[in-house]
Amino acid sequence: MPEHKSLKSLKTSRVSTKKRKTKSTGYFWIIAVIFLLIAVTLLVTENSKMMDLVRGDKTTEELLTAEEAQKKLTDFINEAYGQSVKGIEVMETEEKSGVYAVTTLITNTNDQTSTSTLYISKDGKFFLPDAIDMEEILQKVAEQKQAQNTPPPAAADVPKADAPKVELFTMSYCPFGNQAEDGISPVARLLGDSVEIEPHYVIYSDYRGGGEKYCLDEEDKYCSMHGIEELNQNVRELCIYKYNRSKFWDYIDAVNKDCNIQNIEECWTNPADDLGIDTGKIATCQKDEAIGMLAEEVALNKKYGITGSPALVINGVKYSGGRAPENYKLGICNAFNTQPKECSETLGEAAAASTGGCN
Structure with a gap:
């Protein structure tokens, strides 16, 4: 009998132990769920803070x-x-x-x-230090793509003349305009007195809302894309062409090489002095003649429908072609009634039609 009782007691003890284990396991899961909820709450909170930082949602403080x-x-x-x-x-x-x-x-x-x-x-x-309006840039890219799909006028469409009238429109600190100047400068030297290549400049009104950053006048009629420094240099180059025409392309080559838009207000005189250009006279021209010169530029922009840099007009027709010296030479020489002998010289290799501009 004692042995049977002992066995029963042992069985009861095992059942009791099993119940305690079951109860203990239940508590464990409850505690685990609580900790899991706490962890999820913390994770969501931190994630919300991170998203606030990404979105820029900060508290007023x-x-x-x-x-x-x-x-x-x-x-x-x-x-x-x-x-x-x-x-x-x-x-x-x-x-x-x-x-x-x-x-x-x-x-x-x-x-x-x-x-x-x-x-x-x-x-x-x-x-x-600066901000770029992406919508504005994308609009310009779309306009450029549309322009590229428009076939250029054939050489026969450019009327011929004994002395072709050639006009180059740029902005003094548009990189594409500088590329055009680099391409046409050797042509100006090659053809010499046979043709006059006139420099002109792209002028906007009320550019980016106007103001002293971009415009010369209080009415914001005369503005430049890259700022007042560029507009000032446009005027100085017009003055140099007016009073020192024979040295103009030498000056353009030098100023494009040695100066930039950040230092142009001080630097422009260095290449002028080296070439013997009277900087005092140019400064006076800039002060006294700027408005009149810019008014003429605006009129020419309107006449030819010029809206960006560079643009080359030959005998009243816009040129579309490459910007290598040989390209420009061929375009200009084809506009002569009788080509001068210099047109037979080759200025390197012609390039494909160029794309890109400041618009």
């Missing part, structure tokens, strides 16, 4: 006001670029597409001023 942003930007410019910047004055601050656009008047160490629109992120962490 983390974002700068317009006044705070312009102060942080000017402090940064003075600290980081103090060696070349003498002073910076804020003219306007506005919110654009999630950043602050700060229009500034900057004075360099040579006491020359220029207007620039600079950008700063709303959290004040990123300085953006």
Whole structure:
């Protein structure tokens, strides 16, 4: 009997142990589920914060006001670029597409001023010296593709003349315009007095809303795509062509090689001095004749439907072809009633029709 009781007791003990284990296992799963819910909650919260950062959704306390942003930007410019910047004055601050656009008047160490629109992120962490309007660029690309699909006029469509009238329209700091100048300069030297290749410039009105950054006049009628520095150089080059025509293409070659749009206000005199051009006379021309010259440029732009750089017009017809010297030579020589002997010389290899421009 004791043995049977012992066995029963043992069985009861095992059942009791099994019940405790079952109960303990149930608690384990409850605790596990609770921890899992906590982990998921934390993960969702952190993920939400990350998405906020990606989208730029920050709390009001983390974002700068317009006044705070312009102060942080000017402090940064003075600290980081103090060696070349003498002073910076804020003219306007506005919110654009999630950043602050700060229009500034900057004075360099040579006491020359220029207007620039600079950008700063709303959290004040990123300085953006420029911004590109992607929709505007894509529209221009679409227009260029459409223009490429338009067949160019045949050589026979260009009327002939004893002395063809050749007019090259560029912007002094459009890279495609500079490419055209590099291509046509050897042609001007080769043909000499047989033809006059007139330089002209693409002028816009009210470009990007106008203002001192792009325009010369208060009415914003005379503006240039790459800023007032480019417009000033356009005028100086017109003055050099007017008063030192025989040295014009030598000057263009030199200034394109040695100067850039950042230093042109100081640099333009160096190649002029080297060529014996009276820089004082050119400066006076720029001051006194700029408006009249630019008005004539606007009229020519309108006459030929010029909207971008470069554009070459031969006897009143737009040229479409390559920009290598040989291409330009052939295009111009085909416009003579009787070609001069220089047209038989070869200026390297002709290239395919060029694409790309500043529009």
